[in-house]
Amino acid sequence: MDPAWFLLKAHVQPITNMVKKFKDNEKKILLAHGSGGKLTHQLIKSFVKKFRNLPLAKLDDSAVLKFKGKLAFTTDSYVVDPIYFPGGDIGKLAVNGTVNDLAMVGARPLYLSAAAIIEEGFSLVELERIIDSMNRAARAAGVKIVTGDTKVVEKGGADKIFINTSGIGLIDSGVDISSKNARIGDRIILSGTIGDHGIAILSAREKFDFQTKVKSDSQPLNGIVWEILKVSKKVHALRDPTRGGLATSLNEIAEQSGVGIEIEQEKIPVEEEVKGVCEMLGFDPLYIANEGKLVAFVPQKDCAKILNVMRKNRYGKDAQIIGTVVSRHKGRVVVKTNVGGERVLDMLTGEQLPRIC
Amino acid sequence: MCLAIPAKILKIEDNLALVDMAGVKRQADIRMVSNARVGEYVLIHAGFAIEKIGEKEAEETLQLLREII
């Protein structure tokens, strides 16, 4: 064989790849992708190929998993608009969100399901980009996506793509974390700055003419929780303050544990730009969503060592003790303001609307 | 009723300025503060600069606030 043929082939290969990519670019999700026929299989395969793992590769109707011990099980749906935003995308969010929900009861996240509802006409290239992003997030968090589903709906029946993920994790013996378990005297630790995700989404929506460098904080928290549990299993409550922000999470814990909470405004870290947008639109960062922060209720005795390991973790380097659990005003959260006043911090009521007057 | 926040002028082109509010950048109409210069601070209300903020006056205010009597 003419050795030059190899050379030629080597050269040709990338070009054909490019052509193929170019064609893919125009490929859109069709209703037929959801028909159960060949196109559906192709679509499912594109997921299976990326998420490569044993239970999934079997392509049975269910993934079969072995467990021993206490299980945590959670589910959440992701409909974020826009689907790409500074610091992440819907895929990363869908994996981290469920990983974090598992971590908040002290579970080690193991397996996830992923189901997508896709609008007819959605680009296949974009879909691939989102699958890649889910894959990267799953690897980073050390979880496997072992089962999944896709459905295609008519144009207008969904907004581009919606993703649901469910997750299963194992809880070690001796760990009992619940929003009912906060106790009087507990110290409250926040793992970092608040409001980044909500403001990044708002900026990406382009409804308002302003530019920021704020990025979503979408990140997995199972690692930091693992570090915390290694030094103390006596963590009473954990929450990741997503929708409704820190204020809402604290209120939930105060109510469910039947305790009072006091926090210090000046201890709560907020990025300067997040502060700027909030001042501009009349928002309160305490009500803005986060996707990679946690608030921990821990006994005073273990507080120092927990804070120490948190600050050593890349996702907790700005961790701060922000307050205490008290016996006064049960079920309510009180903030000590910057100037030394006090106010009640309620849950988020309705949607925060920008106000100028 | 009327939220307005301090911003620093970065650039001026006719009636429009690029302003910085704690790192957030946006365009602001500065026709109401005709003598504003780059580097100065203005109050932004709904995308318009409504007045300059006097640095000297702000310092004086802080002095007054700190007064004991």
Next chain:
Amino acid sequence: MKFVDEFRDRAIAERIVKKIERFDSLKVNLMEVCGTHTMVIFKQGLKGMLPKNVNLLSGPGCPVCVTSQEDIDKTIELAKDENVIIATFGDMVRVPGTNSSLEKERGNGADVRIIYSPSEALRIARENPARRVVFLAIGFETTSPLIAASLLDVQKEKIDNFYIFSSHKLIPPAMEALLESKEVRIDGFICPGHVSVTIGSNAYKFIAQKYNVPCVIGGFEPLDVLQSIYMLLKQIKEKRTEVEIEYFRAVHPEGNRIAQELIDEVFEVSDVMWRGLGTIPKSGLRLKRKFSDFDAEKEFRPKTKKSKENPDCACGEVLRGVKKPTQCKLYRKICTPEEPYGPCMVSSEGTCAAYYKYG
């Protein structure tokens, strides 16, 4: 943030509170006219820092709250027009009209867009030449100059699908109406800082002179508010009735001339209806005749059936400082920020919302 963080210092706040405490022989009602002051007072927990002899009353300075029911109903009618895009500042969306709200109409398919700046409303008009954009122009003297400026731009650019629904109001006439009604004793006014940027301190002279009520124009950081209270107490103690400016880093006696000229070019003073206060002579702004082509009311003639306020809603009394929200039958029981019955519960600076959230 420069000019923000310095004015939120705890040690200085404590020092000013000490100064305020020295006037313990004075039992006073001070009114903060402006809703943004109300917000700061609640959000920073200033009421709890003040001695009991200083009572703060919230005034009518929340534009959403004082917009009449009829005006609200008209904006809802405008939103029902399929060819209309409503551009509005956030709070207006949730105010309940007699039968509906802009938010509910949005649910029914109306195109209602929340904007931060009038320049965004202009952009919407440019991008949608086949549709008609109605900008809900509410607000006081801080906001009206920039609406005027935007309208001049519209005229210059020859944009022909932009209209405004003008519900602008003026603050000093409302303060006078409150004093005339003599329903509550007001011993001093904390005057709105940003309205005063436009109109200047001279605009309140008649209040100090004719009604003998001290005025202090305050800034919006917590230290500004505390200092304004201190300055009012000092005036009262020394039996002075003057208009003083605490916020002199931005407010000047004569105000902002350019802003005043913009208002004069586009608007003329008119009698308008305020929720809770009734019709106040020369307290509103309507478009001058030469701008009537941009007047949404003239163009669309929104018809409203009998506009009706909920008879149990005490927003009116709350706006006049006669009642506290807690004295309203509906407050917290059926009127909540999720399901507001009156505008004072909707607007984030409405007194009822502030009581509810931070009370």
